[in-house]
Amino acid sequence: MHQPIPQPSRSLAVLAALLETRTGQQIGTERAWRVETALKPVIRDRGLETLDQLVAEAACQPEVATIVVNALLNHESSFFRDAPVFDIVTEAARDMQAQIGTRRLRVWSAGCSMGQEPLSLAMCFAESYKDHLADLPEIIATDVSDSALNRARSGRFTQFEIQRGLSVRRMIEWFDSTGPDWTAKHALLRNIQFRRMNLVADPLPGGRFDIVMCRNVLLYLAPKVRRKVLDRIAGAIRPGGLLVLGAGETVIGQSDRFRPSGKYRGLYTLDGEIAESVPSA
Amino acid sequence: MKTCLVVDDSKVIRKVARHILETLNFKVSEAGDGREALDSCLESTPDVVLLDWNMPVMSGMDFLRALRDTTLDRRPKVVFCTTENGMAHIRAAIEAGADEYVMKPFDRETLESKLQIVGMA
Numbered sequence: 019m020h021q022p023i024p025q026p027s028r029s030l031a032v033l034a035a036l037l038e039t040r041t042g043q044q045i046g047t048e049r050a051w052r053v054e055t056a057l058k059p060v061i062r063d064r065g066l067e068t069l070d071q072l073v074a075e076a077a078c079q080p081e082v083a084t085i086v087v088n089a090l091l092n093h094e095s096s097f098f099r100d101a102p103v104f105d106i107v108t109e110a111a112r113d114m115q116a117q118i119g120t121r122r123l124r125v126w127s128a129g130c131s132m133g134q135e136p137l138s139l140a141m142c143f144a145e146s147y148k149d150h151l152a153d154l155p156e157i158i159a160t161d162v163s164d165s166a167l168n169r170a171r172s173g174r175f176t177q178f179e180i181q182r183g184l185s186v187r188r189m190i191e192w193f194d195s196t197g198p199d200w201t202a203k204h205a206l207l208r209n210i211q212f213r214r215m216n217l218v219a220d221p222l223p224g225g226r227f228d229i230v231m232c233r234n235v236l237l238y239l240a241p242k243v244r245r246k247v248l249d250r251i252a253g254a255i256r257p258g259g260l261l262v263l264g265a266g267e268t269v270i271g272q273s274d275r276f277r278p279s280g281k282y283r284g285l286y287t288l289d290g291e292i293a294e295s296v297p298s299a
Numbered sequence: 300m301k302t303c304l305v306v307d308d309s310k311v312i313r314k315v316a317r318h319i320l321e322t323l324n325f326k327v328s329e330a331g332d333g334r335e336a337l338d339s340c341l342e343s344t345p346d347v348v349l350l351d352w353n354m355p356v357m358s359g360m361d362f363l364r365a366l367r368d369t370t371l372d373r374r375p376k377v378v379f380c381t382t383e384n385g386m387a388h389i390r391a392a393i394e395a396g397a398d399e400y401v402m403k404p405f406d407r408e409t410l411e412s413k414l415q416i417v418g419m420a
């Protein structure tokens with residue numbers, strides 16, 4: 019009468035713990051199937067046969083653990099993801115620039131994946147600052163995954179990736195055709211500084227930002243960790259600065275530091291009172 | 300319901316494109332070359348034309364130029380969909396008035412994304 023119950027894999031539990039320790043990201047049981055799919059290429063590349071063998075290697079070789087973490091992270095992204103947001107951010111940047119005069123705006127793309135988000139921002143700014151390129155906003159782009167960052171720094175995209183979200187006009191203006199791939203022009207890439215950074219634990223970039231984009235990153239963090247990260251981000255935004263979350267994300271019930279910006283639809287402003295007590299950059 | 304005319308000399312490609320477009324809620328019609336496509340547009344102008352480049356009888360480029368010279372009161376959005384993936388071809392297509400450009404092979408995501416960019420999905 020006893021059906022053999024599939025063993026809740028110990029390997030899976032070890033991997034979930036590894037990912038959560040390194041990035042805060044949780045693997046719910048409903049996404050457990052992704053683990054094996056995501057790690058299959060890693061198992062093959064290392065000449066192994068089973069998940070258990072990989073877990074054993076990761077346990078004693080930190081560089082293998084890092085490869086495993088990178089493979090488990092979801093790097094899904096596209097150019098101009100939720101396109102209208104980029105118009106709103108461009109408008110907000112223009113308004114802010116008019117207020118602050120000649121200081122360069124500082125914009126942070128937190129969880130930038132392979133670079134589609136900061137590159138989209140860089141294109142918007144280059145177009146909007148056409149007549150005063152010297153004042154272009156500074157873009158800092160960070161991610162916890164070195165593999166994603168290496169891709170981002172290279173500016174290279176496959177034919178499939180380049181066609182997701184990017185108009186053909188922008189593609190031929192800002193990218194070179196390099197064999198089967200497309201590579202972002204230096205003029206675009208040089209406006210972006212890429213850095214490895216775990217939002218949960220690493221020191222955040224110094225100084226304060228005018229605009230922070232952190233989209234589709236906080237979704238799978240435990241609520242407590244998400245709150246902590248939102249607080250840390252709040253500490254990195256200047257008074258009156260803006261936070262941009264993903265289409266399905268909100269700060270409501272997650273943080274008291276932000277309120278919906280009345281002016282820019284879907285964006286959040288660092289809450290005024292707390293902002294007053296923060297010295298500006 | 301939006302309408303899309305799929306112009307390609309390959310029956311297989313037309314079928315794949317039709318399938319994707321129907322899941323995106325388009326009403327789809329087909330043409331096997333530029334000449335057929337032009338006749339179809341004159342009869343009833345679609346919202347979007349998905350256009351191959353190299354075809355017998357009349358190429359995609361010749362279709363696009365001929366379309367420009369017609370007196371249709373409504374111009375369809377034209378999205379090239381071709382294996383001509385070089386910069387020179389892309390530039391020529393844009394200069395001739397194409398709205399978007401899909402480099403084959405394409406998948407559902409690419410097509411949906413490009414249709415969104417021209418305001419059709």
Ligand SMILES: C[S@@+](CC[C@H](N)C(=O)[O-])C[C@H]1O[C@@H](n2cnc3c(N)ncnc32)[C@H](O)[C@@H]1O
Nearest residue numbers: 041091094095129131161162163216217233234
């Ligand atoms: C789904 S992608 C989203 C990319 C982009 N922001 C977008 O919306 O298209 C999430 C990215 O967040 C990164 N990430 C996950 N946890 C992180 C953490 N704790 N610190 C920094 N980045 C993290 C992942 O490596 C991944 O590249």
